[in-house]
Amino acid sequence: MRVLIVDDERNIRESLKKYLGLEQIDSAAAETGESAIRSLEREAFDAVILDLRLPGMSGQDVLAWINNRGIISPVIMISAHGQIADAVAALKAGAKDYLVKPFDPAELVIKLRHLVEDKRRENSLEAEKRMTGGENLLIGDTEVMRELSDQIDRIAGSDVTVLITGESGTGKEIVAREIHRRGKYAAEPFAAVNIGGIHEGLMESELFGHEKGAYTGALTRKQGLFELAGRGTLFLDEIGEMPMSLQVKLLRVLQERKIRRLGGNDDIPVNARIVSATNRDIETLVREGSFREDLYYRLNVFRMTIPPLRQRREDIPLLAEYLLKKISFRMGRSLPVLTPAAAEKLLEYPFPGNVRELENILERALIYRENGPLTPKDIELHRMNTGGIPGPEGESVPGVPSLENIEREAIRKALTRTQGNRTKAAAELGVSRKTIINKIKVYKLEL
Numbered sequence: 001m002r003v004l005i006v007d008d009e010r011n012i013r014e015s016l017k018k019y020l021g022l023e024q025i026d027s028a029a030a031e032t033g034e035s036a037i038r039s040l041e042r043e044a045f046d047a048v049i050l051d052l053r054l055p056g057m058s059g060q061d062v063l064a065w066i067n068n069r070g071i072i073s074p075v076i077m078i079s080a081h082g083q084i085a086d087a088v089a090a091l092k093a094g095a096k097d098y099l100v101k102p103f104d105p106a107e108l109v110i111k112l113r114h115l116v117e118d119k120r121r122e123n124s125l126e127a128e129k130r131m132t133g134g135e136n137l138l139i140g141d142t143e144v145m146r147e148l149s150d151q152i153d154r155i156a157g158s159d160v161t162v163l164i165t166g167e168s169g170t171g172k173e174i175v176a177r178e179i180h181r182r183g184k185y186a187a188e189p190f191a192a193v194n195i196g197g198i199h200e201g202l203m204e205s206e207l208f209g210h211e212k213g214a215y216t217g218a219l220t221r222k223q224g225l226f227e228l229a230g231r232g233t234l235f236l237d238e239i240g241e242m243p244m245s246l247q248v249k250l251l252r253v254l255q256e257r258k259i260r261r262l263g264g265n266d267d268i269p270v271n272a273r274i275v276s277a278t279n280r281d282i283e284t285l286v287r288e289g290s291f292r293e294d295l296y297y298r299l300n301v302f303r304m305t306i307p308p309l310r311q312r313r314e315d316i317p318l319l320a321e322y323l324l325k326k327i328s329f330r331m332g333r334s335l336p337v338l339t340p341a342a343a344e345k346l347l348e349y350p351f352p353g354n355v356r357e358l359e360n361i362l363e364r365a366l367i368y369r370e371n372g373p374l375t376p377k378d379i380e381l382h383r384m385n386t387g388g389i390p391g392p393e394g395e396s397v398p399g400v401p402s403l404e405n406i407e408r409e410a411i412r413k414a415l416t417r418t419q420g421n422r423t424k425a426a427a428e429l430g431v432s433r434k435t436i437i438n439k440i441k442v443y444k445l446e447l
Contacts, residue, residue, distance in 0.1 A: 001112070003046055005028070005030070006054070008054050042269060044269040048073050050063060050077055050095075070209075070221050076095070076096060076098065076112065077090045097115065124190070139322050145312060152179055157182075159273050161299060163302070165305050170307070172277035175304065185231045185273070191229040191235065193225055193237065197438075203246055209261040227259070235277070236250075239276040239282075244292070247295050250295060254299075257269060309355055324366075328366065337374070339376075341375060414428050
């Protein structure tokens with residue numbers, strides 16, 4: 001935690017700074033409202049301790065400036081005995097709490113920790129609403145997965161920017177979440193966005209936020225994911241899909257650690273660690289001119305490559321066991337036993353769709369299973385086509401709709417029932433929002 005102390009009395013600033021340091025709370029100090037604003041323009045703080053009476057610009061003026069800028073750091077006002085009415089007015093104006101001089105610094109620490117934790121929780125909930133989905137578990141005991149886990153341990157404690165590459169369905173977001181979970185700011189929010197799953201016109205607002213009136217329909221100010229992440233992690237999935245106009249703005253953020261909301265004129269400091277991912281050959285995109293070389297070097301500070309499932313076949317039974325538990329719970333079904341013969345059938349399959357395909361295969365098996373263990377006949381590994389359900393040798397059965405067509409129609413109907421709300425449609429179908437977004441793109445189901 002890092003806080004800003006704003007007070008014109010030197011002994012109060014220094015004593016607070018010393019006491020907070022003993023409580024492992026980092027702090028900076030400002031003696032005037034003007035110097036406080038300069039600090040807030042340079043750096044993002046977790047909270048602000050603000051004296052009500054300051055020479056020149058008052059504490060109320062600073063609070064008004066914080067509110068006008070949309071800075072999300074909670075503010076604790078400090079007032080003298082005769083200023084309680086002013087402190088109450090400050091609470092109405094947006095301060096989160098106040099203390100009357102002289103006060104117990106231990107009480108201040110308690111208030112700080114509660115307010116900062118509440119804000120982190122609020123930001124995490126808001127970030128979760130916009131998330132692409134995914135699990136917080138890294139499953140596997142093969143050598144390549146142990147090496148991957150060691151890499152995560154080496155970089156988790158730093159603020160280094162990470163680029164994750166790997167085939168579709170390998171679990172790049174899971175790795176990003178593990179980097180965050182093992183890091184020093186694990187208590188801060190993990191915010192994620194699928195660059196390829198949001199319309200280009202909305203992406204800037206999603207990342208950087210917008211001011212009220214920035215465009216038609218912008219009825220209130222909105223914080224972007226860079227702000228909501230705080231000191232945590234912002235995961236940019238499918239970074240190779242980012243349009244060139246946004247690449248320029250992302251590069252500026254990485255260089256200056258500041259963002260500007262859509263429709264705004266002010267720069268806002270940000271602290272989030274950036275982890276990005278792509279299943280495309282990003283070096284080829286750079287050579288073709290569709291991805292900026294300077295942005296590539298900024299993102300590719302530390303490179304991690306997720307191995308495809310076919311390179312860690314020994315993990316398939318372990319993954320299948322975990323996925324069956326998750327799917328059974330989601331579907332309200334009893335947990336089936338995967339027979340050795342069924343596991344062997346899975347081990348012989350190359351899984352071009354990786355872990356995501358394994359999950360889909362097991363989900364289909366549970367849908368059609370009645371009772372008893374999962375046997376080889378329950379495990380459908382034939383490639384789908386548009387002519388019908390594959391027969392024994394892979395040929396389609398005429399007149400029978402394919403599983404792809406059934407899936408397409410189920411998603412279309414869910415989107416219609418939820419008026420195009422992808423999150424609600426995903427919940428209704430029992431899949432992640434990321435899966436829905438990918439299927440909409442594959443089946444061209446935009447409403």
